[in-house]
Amino acid sequence: MMLLYSFVICMVSNLASAGVLEDLIYEMEKRQSYKPAFFVTLSKTVNLRKNHVVKFDAIKTNIGGGYDASSGVFTVPRKGTYEFAVNFITSNRNEWLELDLIKNNIVVVRGHAAYDKFTSGSLQAILELNKGDRTWVSHPRSSGQLYGYNFTMFSGHFI
Structure with a gap:
């Protein structure tokens, strides 16, 4: 303006x-x-607890600076429609794993990886967001283990 x-x-x-x-x-x-976008991965295996925010520490792309690796949160820099994707691999053969995509403290969608080591799960969503809205990935169960080494990833972009 x-x-x-x-x-x-x-x-x-x-x-x-x-x-x-x-x-x-x-x-x-x-x-x-201007089209904000980010692509981040997990560089190492992470043990999860209930409501654990996954902090993807390897930033590959962060156009607009909306993703914060220290908090694991993407803060929307521009109002509009965004597409998000999460792909993940469990590192524990004795537990299944779930991850949630959260928007402003509300679960949007949940992904699931079955029992067995190195099984994968994914989730996707298209959301209408306002500037300042916050999205992140969270673990809803009591425990779990995410396999890192750039196999587990989170991305989002303005469409």
Whole structure:
């Protein structure tokens, strides 16, 4: 909005050179086409407890800076429609594993990996989000083990 205001002021005051106007137009177009995205993986095997937020520590892509590896939370930088995906592998042959995609403390979808070591699970969702909404991956059961080494991943992007 501020760029549009600056553009109008420049046009009205007739003080803007062609270069200043081109710069303002370029910035406006860049902001309109800005598409936040992130892709993160788990670098090592992690033991989980109830309501454990999975902190994917290996950031491969973080356009817009919305993903925070220290908290495991993606904070939406731009209002719109986003697609999320989680693929995971259990590292324990004696337990099945579930993961939830959470939006603002509410479970959106749950994925499941069956009993046996190295079985996989996944979940996907398309969500309409507002700037500042928060999404993350959580473990709802009492215990579990996620296999790391870049096999377990979480991604999201503006569509």
